[in-house]
Amino acid sequence: MKKWIVLGLISSLFFIGFSTAGFAADKKLKAGFVYVGPVGDYGWSHAHDMGKKFAEEKLPWLETIIVESVSEADSARIIDRLVQQQKCDVVFTTSFGYMEYTIKAGKKYPDNFFMHCSGFKRSENVGTYFGDLYQMYYLNGIMAGALTKTNKIGYVAAFPIPELIRHIDAYALGIKAANPEATLSVKWIYAWYGPDKAKEAAEALIAEGCDALAFTEDTPAVIEVGQRHSEKGKQIYTFSHYSAMQPYGVDSVVSGQLMDWGGIYVKVLESIHNGTWTNDDIWWLAKEKAALLGGSKTDMINPKFVKPLQNAMIDTKEFGKIAAYKLVMMRYEQMKKGVEVFEPFTGPIKDNKGNLKIKAGEKASKSDLLSIMYYVDNVKGDIPK
Amino acid sequence: MEDIIISTLQRTMVAGTPLLLATTGEIICERSGILNLGVEGVMAIGAVTAFIVTMTTGSPWLGVAVAIAAGMTISIIHAFASITLQANQVVSGLALTMLGLGLSGMIGKSYVGKPLLIKMEDWNIPWFSDLPWLGKIFFSQSPFFYLAILLALVSWFFLERTRLGIEIRSTGENPQATETQGVNVSKLRYLSVIIGGGFSALAGAHLSISYSKSWIEGMTAGRGWIAIALTIFALWNPGRAIWAAFVFGGIFVVQYLLQPLGISPNFLAMLPYIATLLILLLISLKDPKKLNAPAMLAEPYKRGKR
Numbered sequence: 001m002k003k004w005i006v007l008g009l010i011s012s013l014f015f016i017g018f019s020t021a022g023f024a025a026d027k028k029l030k031a032g033f034v035y036v037g038p039v040g041d042y043g044w045s046h047a048h049d050m051g052k053k054f055a056e057e058k059l060p061w062l063e064t065i066i067v068e069s070v071s072e073a074d075s076a077r078i079i080d081r082l083v084q085q086q087k088c089d090v091v092f093t094t095s096f097g098y099m100e101y102t103i104k105a106g107k108k109y110p111d112n113f114f115m116h117c118s119g120f121k122r123s124e125n126v127g128t129y130f131g132d133l134y135q136m137y138y139l140n141g142i143m144a145g146a147l148t149k150t151n152k153i154g155y156v157a158a159f160p161i162p163e164l165i166r167h168i169d170a171y172a173l174g175i176k177a178a179n180p181e182a183t184l185s186v187k188w189i190y191a192w193y194g195p196d197k198a199k200e201a202a203e204a205l206i207a208e209g210c211d212a213l214a215f216t217e218d219t220p221a222v223i224e225v226g227q228r229h230s231e232k233g234k235q236i237y238t239f240s241h242y243s244a245m246q247p248y249g250v251d252s253v254v255s256g257q258l259m260d261w262g263g264i265y266v267k268v269l270e271s272i273h274n275g276t277w278t279n280d281d282i283w284w285l286a287k288e289k290a291a292l293l294g295g296s297k298t299d300m301i302n303p304k305f306v307k308p309l310q311n312a313m314i315d316t317k318e319f320g321k322i323a324a325y326k327l328v329m330m331r332y333e334q335m336k337k338g339v340e341v342f343e344p345f346t347g348p349i350k351d352n353k354g355n356l357k358i359k360a361g362e363k364a365s366k367s368d369l370l371s372i373m374y375y376v377d378n379v380k381g382d383i384p385k
Numbered sequence: 386m387e388d389i390i391i392s393t394l395q396r397t398m399v400a401g402t403p404l405l406l407a408t409t410g411e412i413i414c415e416r417s418g419i420l421n422l423g424v425e426g427v428m429a430i431g432a433v434t435a436f437i438v439t440m441t442t443g444s445p446w447l448g449v450a451v452a453i454a455a456g457m458t459i460s461i462i463h464a465f466a467s468i469t470l471q472a473n474q475v476v477s478g479l480a481l482t483m484l485g486l487g488l489s490g491m492i493g494k495s496y497v498g499k500p501l502l503i504k505m506e507d508w509n510i511p512w513f514s515d516l517p518w519l520g521k522i523f524f525s526q527s528p529f530f531y532l533a534i535l536l537a538l539v540s541w542f543f544l545e546r547t548r549l550g551i552e553i554r555s556t557g558e559n560p561q562a563t564e565t566q567g568v569n570v571s572k573l574r575y576l577s578v579i580i581g582g583g584f585s586a587l588a589g590a591h592l593s594i595s596y597s598k599s600w601i602e603g604m605t606a607g608r609g610w611i612a613i614a615l616t617i618f619a620l621w622n623p624g625r626a627i628w629a630a631f632v633f634g635g636i637f638v639v640q641y642l643l644q645p646l647g648i649s650p651n652f653l654a655m656l657p658y659i660a661t662l663l664i665l666l667l668i669s670l671k672d673p674k675k676l677n678a679p680a681m682l683a684e685p686y687k688r689g690k691r
Contacts, residue, residue, distance in 0.1 A: 037498070038494075038497040038498055040495065040496070040497045040498045040499055041497065041498030042498050042499075042500060043498075046498070185645070187641050187644055188644065188650065189641075189650075190650060190651075193498070193601060195597040195598070195599050196592070196596055196597050196604075196606070199596075199597070200396060200400070200637065200638055200640075200641050201641045203392055203396050203638075203641075204392075204393075204396075204638070204641035204642050205641075206392065207388050207389045207391075207392030207393060207642075208389060208642075209388070218498070219498070219500065219597075219599055220500055221597070221598075221599075224598065248500060248502075380645070381644075381645050382647070384644075384647075384649070
C-alpha cells in the first residue's frame with residue numbers, strides 16, 4: 001500500500017514537472033521596444049510606453065527594454081543590438097519608417113518575432129499592428145458641428161498621408177451629421193512635433209472665423225491657443241489628441257481621442273508566449289477598446305460642455321430629432337459593438353470635387369480606409385501634393 | 386477680414402520677436418568686427434536653460450536671467466578662439482553652433498516634450514491696449530516683445546550716439562587706428578561677442594518659455610541663421626532690424642494663410658533667404674559703399690601688426 005502511495009506521489013511530481021517544462025508556464029519572455037520619439041513627448045511614443053507598462057504589470061513573465069528617439073536610418077542597428085546583446089525574443093518597432101528594416105531583421109533572425117506598428121508588410125515572423133482613431137474623430141465632429149456658432153471648423157494637420165486624410169474625413173462626416181451647413185478648413189504644418197507651427201496654424205484658422213479645432217500634432221499647442229482665446233471671451237472649442245490634454249484647456253477642450261495600446265501589447269505577447277501567434281494584421285478600433293473617447297482620463301466629455309450638447313438638437317434619419325450629446329453616446333455604443341453595427345464611412349460619400357466615392361448603402365472596406373486620399377464634400381480646398 | 390488682418394499682424398509681432406532679439410545681438414557683435422555664426426547654437430542653449438530653470442523654479446524671469454548668463458558664458462568660447470587665438474571666425478562660429486545644439490540636446494533630454502504650465506501673462510499697456518486695431522496688434526503682447534523693441538532702440542542709440550558704441554564701431558572698421566586712440570580692441574570685441582551671446586540666448590528663452598512653452602532638440606529651427614541673414618538685410622543697423630525682423634516674422638505667419646491658395650509652405654520658408662540675397666545683390670549693384678558692412682568684419686586683429 002505504502003509503495004503505491006510513494007509511486008503515486010513520485011509520478012504526480014513527475015507530471016507536474018513535465019507540465020511546467022512542457023507548457024513553459026514560468027518561461028520568461030523578453031520584449032524590446034523601439035520608439036521614434038522620446039517617451040517624454042505628449043503623444044505617440046508616450047502612448048506606446050504606457051501600453052508597454054500596462055503589459056508589464058499584467059504579465060509577470062514579461063521582461064522589457066526600450067530604446068527611445070531612434071531615427072529611422074538607425075533602426076537596423078538598434079534592432080541588431082536588441083536581438084544580439086539584449087537577447088530579446090520579440091521586438092516591437094513603432095514607426096512607419098522602420099518597416100523595411102523590420103522585414104529585413106525578420107529574415108536575419110528567423111527564430112525571433114517582430115511586430116511592426118502602422119506598416120503593411122508582413123513575413124513569416126513579422127506581424128503588423130495598429131490602433132486607429134478615426135471613429136473618435138467622427139464623434140468629435142458631431143460635437144464640433146453641434147457647438148459651432150460660425151459654421152466654420154478647423155483642423156491642424158501634420159502630413160498629408162492616408163491616416164491623416166482618414167481622420168480629417170471622419171471628422172468632416174461627423175460635422176456633416178450634426179450640421180450640414182458647416183465646412184471644414186485644414187492647415188498643414190508638415191511636422192509631427194511643432195508647437196510653434198501648430199500655434200500659428202491654429203491662430204490662422206481662428207482668424208478666418210473657425211471656432212472649433214481638432215488637430216494631429218504631439219503637443220497641446222492648439223489647445224493652449226483655444227484656451228487663451230476662450231479666457232479672453234471668444235469661445236473656441238478644441239478636441240484633445242492622443243493623450244489627455246484637457247488640463248491644458250479646461251475652458252476649451254470639449255472632448256478628444258485617446259489611444260490605449262495596452263490591450264494590443266498584452267494580446268500579442270500572450271500569443272507569442274503560448275505559441276498561438278500568427279502574422280495576421282491587428283487593426284484595433286473602438287470595439288477592442290484601443291480607441292477611446294475623451295480629453296481626460298475621467299470624463300468622456302468635459303462637464304462644462306455637457307449642457308450645451310444636451311441642448312443642441314440634431315435631425316437624423318435613424319433616430320429622428322435627437323440631442324447631440326445623446327447621438328454621440330449612441331454612436332459610441334454602436335462603434336463599441338463593431339464596424340458592422342456602425343461605420344462612419346457609409347455611402348453615399350462624395351469627394352469635394354463631386355465624384356461619388358462610396359455608393360449609397362455601401363461601407364468602406366479596411367483597404368479603402370487605409371488608402372483614402374480624397375477630401376469628403378464639406379472639406380474646403382485640396383490635399384497638397 | 387478685419388479679424389484676419391489684426392490677427393496676422395499680432396502674430397507677426399510674436400513671430401518676429403526672437404528674430405529681432407537675435408539680430409540685434411548679432412549686429413552689435415559684427416559691428417565690432419567679429420562674425421559670430423554661433424547664434425543658432427547659443428539660442429538653443431538659451432532655450433533649454435530658460436526652460437529647465439522656469440520649470441524647476443516656477444519663475445520665468447529667473448529662467449530668462451539664467452539663460453542670458455549661460456548664453457554669455459558659452460559665447461566666450463567663440464570670443465577666445467577668434468580674438469585671443471585669432472582663429473578663423475567662420476570655423477569657430479560653426480563649431481559654437483554645433484556645440485550649442487548638441488549640448489542643449491543633451492542637457493534637455495529629460496525635459497523633451499514636457500509642456501510648461503507656468504504662464505507668462507501678456508502685458509496690456511493701459512489706455513493704449515484699448516485703441517482699435519493698434520491696441521490688439523502692439524499693446525497687448527508678451528513682455529518679450531516690448532523688451533525686444535526696447536533693446537533694439539537702446540542698441541541703436543548705444544551704437545550710434547554713445548562713446549562706447551562709436552568705439553565698438555571703429556573697432557570693426559579700423560582696429561589699428563582705434564588702438565592708437567588708446568582703446569583696448571580685444572576687450573571691446575570680447576564685450577561685443579558676449580553681449581551678442583546674451584541677446585541670442587534671450588531669443589531662445591522667448592522660444593521655449595513664451596512662444597512654444599516646451600522644449601525639444603532643434604526647436605530653434607534655423608531662426609539663428611535667419612538672424613544672421615537679417616543682420617545683412619538690416620545693413621548692420623538695429624533700427625532697421627526692427628522692421629526687417631517683423632517682415633520676416635510675417636512671412637512665417639502668413640504661410641498658413643496662403644496655404645489655401647496652393648502656395649507651398651516650403652517655398653515660403655525659403656523667402657527670408659531669397660530676400661537677403663536680393664537685397665545684397667541690389668545694393669552691391671547700385672552702390673557697394675551703401676552696404677555699410679564693417680570693413681574688418683571677420684578679420685583677426687593682432688596688436689602692433691600692420
